[in-house]
Amino acid sequence: VSVSLNKRYSIHVEKNVEKAFFDFCADRYSKEKVILVVDEKVYELHETKIESMCSRYFENLFVLKIPQGESSKSLSQWQQLVNEILAEGVERNTPLVAIGGGVTGDLAGYVAASVLRGIPLIHLPTTLLAMVDSSIGGKTGLNHDTGKNLIGAFYQPDAVFADVEFLETLEQREWITGMAEIIKYGAIRSPELFSQLEKLKDNLSADDGEWIEVIRESARIKTDIVQEDTLEAGKRAHLNFGHTFGHALERVAGYGSISHGEAVFAGMIAATYFSKELGHPIDDTVFTPFMSLYKQQIQSFPSQPDKLIEAMKTDKKVKNNIIQLVLLKEWGSPYIKPCTDLSKLKAAWNYTIDQF
Ligand code: NAD
Ligand code: ZN
Numbered sequence: 001v002s003v004s005l006n007k008r009y010s011i012h013v014e015k016n017v018e019k020a021f022f023d024f025c026a027d028r029y030s031k032e033k034v035i036l037v038v039d040e041k042v043y044e045l046h047e048t049k050i051e052s053m054c055s056r057y058f059e060n061l062f063v064l065k066i067p068q069g070e071s072s073k074s075l076s077q078w079q080q081l082v083n084e085i086l087a088e089g090v091e092r093n094t095p096l097v098a099i100g101g102g103v104t105g106d107l108a109g110y111v112a113a114s115v116l117r118g119i120p121l122i123h124l125p126t127t128l129l130a131m132v133d134s135s136i137g138g139k140t141g142l143n144h145d146t147g148k149n150l151i152g153a154f155y156q157p158d159a160v161f162a163d164v165e166f167l168e169t170l171e172q173r174e175w176i177t178g179m180a181e182i183i184k185y186g187a188i189r190s191p192e193l194f195s196q197l198e199k200l201k202d203n204l205s206a207d208d209g210e211w212i213e214v215i216r217e218s219a220r221i222k223t224d225i226v227q228e229d230t231l232e233a234g235k236r237a238h239l240n241f242g243h244t245f246g247h248a249l250e251r252v253a254g255y256g257s258i259s260h261g262e263a264v265f266a267g268m269i270a271a272t273y274f275s276k277e278l279g280h281p282i283d284d285t286v287f288t289p290f291m292s293l294y295k296q297q298i299q300s301f302p303s304q305p306d307k308l309i310e311a312m313k314t315d316k317k318v319k320n321n322i323i324q325l326v327l328l329k330e331w332g333s334p335y336i337k338p339c340t341d342l343s344k345l346k347a348a349w350n351y352t353i354d355q356f
Contacts, residue, residue, distance in 0.1 A: 128178025
């Protein structure tokens with residue numbers, strides 16, 4: 001996969017990226033020092049792998065561990081990392097490697113963007129979600145007391161190395177969260193992914209070589225859409241399929257009680273129902289094989305459509321007070337529809353509530 005934004009970089013999806021990582025670094029960085037920003041849980045589980053991979057080329061590893069969890073995407077965590085990096089002493093060309101899920105990537109990416117106005121960044125995503133979504137596209141950032149992802153910058157990495165061996169320790173709930181984004185790519189771009197994923201859904205383990213193919217295809221789709229967005233403004237918004245509904249669910253249920261992926265899965269059911277109501281012929285039985293997986297994760301599904309609609313109105317992507325929905329003409333053909341028909345919205349929520 002190769003992406004051309006203001007900068008071209010490659011995304012490697014492999015089982016064991018050590019050799020590719022070595023070759024890449026040897027080609028462009030001084031071997032003196034590398035900064036590793038690592039999720040502490042990932043470090044505990046994979047210390048040997050991480051150290052052997054990085055010390056094959058770099059002489060000094062400056063390891064900075066961050067507590068696992070969304071609360072690490074904070075200004076105070078950002079400041080602590082910047083303090084430690086500046087105290088250690090870095091040069092403009094000292095690379096920073098982000099090793100962890102989307103939280104680590106977003107935080108470390110913003111640190112790399114801001115230290116010395118930008119030092120080289122490499123993403124080593126270790127969750128399914130980070131491999132197919134957050135490590136691609138250059139969005140970095142932090143949460144603020146007033147909301148999620150409100151501080152940040154676009155900052156592209158030099159490369160992304162997705163090593164599926166890391167997934168061997170990933171918990172089931174994290175697999176399910178990442179799978180929702182893959183289902184999303186199927187819906188908006190590549191319906192073939194549905195059947196591929198259906199075969200894999202009972203084998204949430206990276207030793208199935210087919211996962212590599214699905215992750216590669218997903219990374220390619222995200223890359224393509226982000227790239228097309230620079231040519232044809234607005235395409236990136238298609239990546240929000242299921243998300244306008246999903247974000248409202250996360251908010252009303254309370255963050256943590258329903259995960260991002262679970263909320264997005266339910267959101268895609270709502271958006272598909274809405275699309276059908278507008279007369280688009282879509283067979284929504286593609287969701288059926290995944291239903292039980294998501295149902296078993298969701299403990300209590302918020303069943304107040306009015307509250308959910310209110311929450312949708314405060315979404316970041318609302319324009320002039322009108323909710324912007326991503327709908328489907330058919331599988332693989334998304335479009336943006338400003339939503340003025342609140343009764344259809346309520347019907348979509350009621351239908352979705354009934355499914356869970
Ligand atoms: P995360 O980084 O919190 O990781 C989830 C959990 O998995 C954590 O507890 C982590 O310690 C653990 N973990 C990570 N790798 C593991 C491994 N290999 N084995 C075992 N456990 C492991 O969450 P996430 O789902 O990866 O990412 C969510 C974040 O990504 C959110 O903050 C979201 O805003 C952000 N995001 C950013 C973008 C973007 O474009 N930048 C896109 C989507 C999401
Ligand atoms: Zn998402």
